Amino acid sequence: MEQGKRAVAWIDEKAQALIDLSDRIWEYAEVGLQEMKSATDQADFLRAEGFEIESGVAGMPSAFVASWGSGKPVIAFLGEYDALPGITQKPIPVKAPHRTGAPGHGCGHNLLGVGAVGAAAAMKREMEEQGIPGTVRYYGCPAEETLVGKVFMVKAGLFEDVDAAITWHPSSLNAAWNNSSNAMNSVKFTFHGRTAHAAGDPHHGRSALDAVELMNVGANYLREHIIEKARIHYVITDGGGEPNVVPAHAQVWYYVRAPERHQVEEIYAWLLDIARGAALMTGTIWDVKFLVGCYNYLPSKPINALLHKYMEQIGPNRWTEDELEFARKMNESFAPGQKEAGLKAAKVPAEVFTQLINDTIIPPKDDEPPMAGSTDVGDVSWVTPTGQFGTATGVLGQPGHSWQVTACSGMSIGHKGMLQAAKVMALAGLELVTNPAELAKAREAWTEQTKDHPYKTPVPEGVEPPLDQLPKH
Ligand SMILES: [Zn+2]
Structure with a gap:
């Protein structure tokens, strides 16, 4: 047959x-x-x-x-x-x-x-x-x-x-x-500051939203110094509650894409520095949640x-x-x-x-x-x-x-x-x-x-499938 x-x-x-x-x-x-x-x-x-x-x-x-x-x-x-x-x-x-x-x-x-x-x-x-x-x-x-x-x-x-x-x-x-x-990383950056009355005693506050904004400014300046084919996009997933409260927490979610995995790794390492810089500038602390990365x-x-x-x-x-x-x-x-x-x-x-x-x-x-x-x-x-x-x-x-x-x-x-x-x-x-x-x-x-780049998982040690990120109903 x-x-x-x-x-x-x-x-x-x-x-x-x-x-x-x-x-x-x-x-x-x-x-x-x-x-x-x-x-x-x-x-x-x-x-x-x-x-x-x-x-x-x-x-x-x-x-x-x-x-x-x-x-x-x-x-x-x-x-x-x-x-x-x-x-x-x-x-x-x-x-x-x-x-x-x-x-x-x-x-x-x-x-x-x-x-x-x-x-x-x-x-x-x-x-x-x-x-x-x-x-x-x-x-x-x-x-x-x-x-x-x-x-x-x-x-x-x-x-x-x-x-x-x-x-x-x-x-x-x-x-x-x-x-x-494109290869890609999907990552959430969270900044933690200190809340205060935004009019009454703002000097006691440390704004996590300022950190998010400065991080985004830094990332936007970064664009000129990376390969043209790379893509960076972000959304602010938490920008505080109301204007009269200095936001104690804020979060921004980034995608970094590039044609090859090592290019994503390089741009991502720079983005981590930008987050670190934004935290330093604003007197906040930061953490990063790596959701997932993938290869081209x-x-x-x-x-x-x-x-x-x-x-x-x-x-x-x-x-x-x-x-x-x-x-x-x-x-x-x-x-x-x-x-x-x-x-x-x-x-x-x-x-x-x-x-x-x-x-x-x-x-x-x-x-x-x-x-x-x-x-x-x-x-x-x-x-x-x-x-x-x-x-x-x-x-x-x-x-x-x-x-x-x-x-x-x-x-x-x-x-x-x-x-x-x-x-x-x-x-x-x-x-x-x-x-x-x-x-x-x-x-x-x-x-x-x-042959030049043997596969290494893009997922850092200890990161599990993001079951905790599922939408709530
Ligand atoms: Zn599809």
Whole structure:
């Protein structure tokens, strides 16, 4: 039998069950580290398919690993299932909250997780029937949006014996991702001063808010002396209570991003000095809470070439008149020029500009500029060769992290893109497990990419997953 036939047929047979699972997770819309129902439903599905489940790994209740088979090679599929706060939306093309104020799958992670679940189960089915040796795993990775899950799963050593990893992301384009992402630190600085009546005896007060402001001034001057591609952003999470009270406590939350991990470390060390300086200037004391750090993503070009090959083989989805009408309606909600600007930046072929939903396969590029954003897939890519791609699960021109993404992720456009992704991943996984030359190629490229800076967890000693930072209800 032609390789992959059984796996693809299994996904077709199980399509409705996979769609139902994805729709349930879309309904749950649980935010990072709280995705207990989403994780449990996925684990139950894989258990029923014969996988062994290890739950609550790496100190996170909603993280799990599902494993089937034994011995080498070990192929990992990465899944996510966290939603975004506030991005609730019905699966319709005009803005309409599904549950007022609730989270929603505005990044399509309901599709992401279930697509990878489908790939793992389909690959297992074919390996079992064909007597193919090796191990297939699904990594249930919580809290991608806050860059937590995979960083702590890597730190816990869960990827140590993995030979290659494959993941995907819901997108508006069918394309392998040969671009890197930014490494990042997420850190909260708290200043402690002394309260006093702001008019009556301010000279007795020491303002923690002054320290926050001076720290921000310092950070803004720092910008000129760091590499252009770095990004620093902050929000003040506590600025005191009312003007007539000298604030005894204040807090500012920073992200530091740069193309490479050591650049983040250098800028971050400088930022610590700025915090120290702000405390000295204001007579306050300070502490720092390191929430999480992550690495840049190292694209595995050999694995991405396989993903592209199988995307071509499976072919792009064809869209029904209803789906195209949905897209036409949704286009009315986009800012003028938004779709064109996005497609231009992605350097897509000319024919894509006139499409409503992508129905072609975009050829991979070697010279893609890095994404400015960050992902914890980065950390996995530093410990094992990792391929990543997107399929069209939404309308061309939709903004990221938006109600439009939530809408498409809960209806047929998202479902079809998810099933396509599952097939592509299963086929690429089967190729890696049966073709040692491909696996060696991926390993060789990865060894070259990582030789100068071996991975060291970005998380300082003693820092645990930020379960204490969960939003209160
Ligand atoms: Zn995402």
